[in-house]
Amino acid sequence: MSAHDLVFWIFAILAVGAAFGVAVSPDPLRGAILLLLCLFSVAGLFAWAGAHFLAAMQVLVYAGAIVVLFVFVIMLLNLTPRELGRNDLGGAQWLGLGLVVVSMVGISAVAFNAKAAFPTVGKAAGAGGTAEIGSALLTTYAAPFEIVSLLLLAAMGGAVMLVKRDQAGATIDAIMTIRAKIDARTSRAFAPDPLQPDQHGPPARQQAVAGPRSGVDDTDARKPGGTV
Amino acid sequence: MSPVGTQHYLVVAGLMFAFGALGVLWRRNALGVLLSVEVMLNAGNVALVAFARERGQVDGQALALFVMAVAAAEAAVGLALVVSVFRTRRTVNLDELGELRG
């Protein structure tokens, strides 16, 4: 195995390991950091494959903006462990895990058996340079380029709309009404003060707990909440 | 060991995708779910780049770029949702957000 390949292997293992860590880490902040590691490894993989521009973009956009955004929000919310939700494996999650793993193992087996369809490429064929990507973006993929920019605009507007507090509190009132109806139906008392999201007092939190739910997870008894 | 080829990339992508899916399906925390979604998207990007490398074309990379942009938009909106939900319901525990129950 050449050193060239060794680099690949290092990046690959890092990426996969970090991905696994993102999936299982209980604390979202730790997950975000692991995501960062994963993204960097993926950037390395991109670079190894000759997609230099893409690697740079990965670091700049993904690692530099999105993960930062994640970290902002995590820090902002400042969640207590109870709010984080439990993290142990529920019953059906085993099923999901099993299925996912099995299918991917299958795909891997297929991928390796289909070697004939994938000729080994020794070196990058010169593609991956910034110039080529730029020209491709502006010629072949001009329409998607514009549409994606519109999409980004829409996303921005949507995000702002979602977190905006409206003046008269009408949205909150609407939400409160709906919530009151839901709670009346499920006979749970619930009255936090939405205008002071920083109140984390236990009394408000207690009533926010959902009652026992019968569902595919059978560990309701161990859920946090209930009668505290 | 054989030289690294497309199939290795695909396996890596597959494994990353699998773990990302695992996280999406399993985690109770909304933020954790969003993180796992990012992982999945990255896995898709890896596969795209692998095919671009094999064919010597740049289309895969352009597509990966688009995916990145969409991922950014999605992350933004998703996080905005999480914040909004947290404000009203005081929790991001997905177990408690089950009003769709029928």
Next chain:
Amino acid sequence: METTAAAGAPVALNALWLIPALPLAGAAVNGLRALFVRWTPGSADHAHDHGASAGHGDQAHEHDHDHGPAGAWPAGWIATAFMLAAFGVAMWAFVTQLLPLHGAGLTTDPMPWIVAGNVEIHARLLLDPLSGLLALVVTGVGTLIHLYSVGYMAHDENRDRYFAYLNLFAAMMLILILGDSLPLLFVGWEGVGLCSYLLIGFWYTDEQKAIAGKKAFVVNRVGDLGFLLGMFLLFAAAPTQPSLTFSSLADVAHGHFSPILLTTACLLLFVGACGKSAQFPLYIWLPDAMAGPTPVSALIHAATMVTAGVYMIARLHFLFELAPIACAVIASVGAFTALFAATMGFVQNDVKKVLAYSTVSQLGFMVMAVGAAGTGYIAGVYHLTTHAFFKALLFLGSGSLIHAMHHALPADADPNDIRSMGGMRHKMPWTFRTFIVGWAAIAGFPFFSGFFSKDEVLASTLHSERLASTFTYLPQILFAAGVLAAACTAFYMTRLLILVFFGKPRMGAAAEPKVHESGWQMVVPMVVLAVLSALGGILWAPLFGWAPLEHFLAPVIMGQSGAFLAGVHSAPHFDWTPTILATAAFVAGTWLAHYLYIAHPEMPTRLAARRRGLYRMLWNKWFVDEAIEGIFVNPVRKISESVLWKGIDVGVIDGTVNGVGALAAKAGAAVGRLQTGLTQNYAVGITGGVAVLAVYVLARLYS
């Protein structure tokens, strides 16, 4: 109507179909009118029942057109006209077509009825001496009773339904008599059972009457089961001719049927006869059947339907002849019933009940005769004929009495009770005169019809070879029982006569003036029947060496081959024993009744007081009804209720049906638990499905 005569072969006469068809048409006319024209929902006509208007007598019957919603429709006259026409056809066929044939029969062309595989049962009517005689009896007595009913039912608002049923009954009875195969006989058999039920429960708004009708039907059904089983047995055993006509059965009977099979089939058929002809223990429906109108009792339960069993045995004589054990059983049951029922007539106070038990007893005589085989078949038919005359007469007379008492007594009193009658011979002279003729016939007064027929019954029993072949002294035992029963008959009939017609009137001063004779529609049939009862002995009086009936019926009994029957001819010299003993029985019975009810009227009460137990047994009809109810009815009812209804119907069937519903609901609830509302759970499902699909597709691609 060709009458092509071939030697010994039946002659064709399709006009025979008219005989049952005419009453059927009458039933249709009245029945359709009752169904469609008369019935209007919510009609508020009050029940114009039997005693609403006063002022009877001959004039009042012209007004019967206006009473009740039946309105001016002359239902009774229509029905009587159809019956008279049927009688006319029967008489014409009998006199002009049958008599010249000297024993052969007239048949219609066969009508295909059941044709399936190699089974071919055709519907065909047969008029031979036996069925011809009975057809005349049925149509003749039937016409008289229809005429009587016109008067009797004049004020009943449902009389069109009544006459429809009565005509239907006549049609069914004629099919029974004229049918030439067992299945066709059974059609008539069932039909008369149905009509009996309809007519007994005619006033169905009274629950007791409806229950009586139901009881008659159910008990008949028990007998019918035996009949069916016997028929099926014969059907299964007949090797090459599964058509069950009498002629084909006669051909195969001798030699093809094993003795056990024959005996079993005969006994099963006899069970059917027991049901229809009210032998022990299936007689219990007959006294209850008195709940129906009196003409019904006269026609159905005295003259015709109850004789169907006797007719059937006579018809199938060739089978019974070959099964001596069955003959012994039949004769014994008949004799026992004759004696048993006669004892119950001693203490009854309802005039119709006395006559009902008397009918059961006389039927016992007939059954004993046909059980004796040989001349017994002819004797049984003879007694059947004379009994039709005098019993119908007696019932019509009782109907006349009841009619009069009903008008005289207050509404809640029982018009049937003989204890409130008495001295009627002055008040209802015609009824008295005809009734006493009937009394003489049934009690065995010398030279009346009953005297001769009872004599023949006893004689054929005493001389029976078949009975003697099973047990040497059986004929003598049964003969003694018969004589004793004859004495009892004389006793209770004389008792009835005395209590009703003689002595001082007991109906009370208020009612006494209202009792008067019935109208001409009721008196004329009684007179005709009285004449027939008096002169019926003309059919067969061996005492004088005069036996036209025997010669007439002998070809039927001997069959076409005539070879295998023995002892059919009368004894070479006339045997005086039965005659003397029967007459002695008559005298003894009559004298005893006179002693107890005229000479020493206080004796009956004293006897009853001294022999309380025996009196109680007789009064309660030997508790047979209660026994049957306890042994059969109540257990079946309990099983029906607790096992079949609660256990199976509610538990199993309803449980299954409801269980399916509950299962669906539970399954739905279980599946509904998948709807957790947690989107991630849904996502798990989606991913799992995608994974399975992916694996499958890839495996297919690369395998």
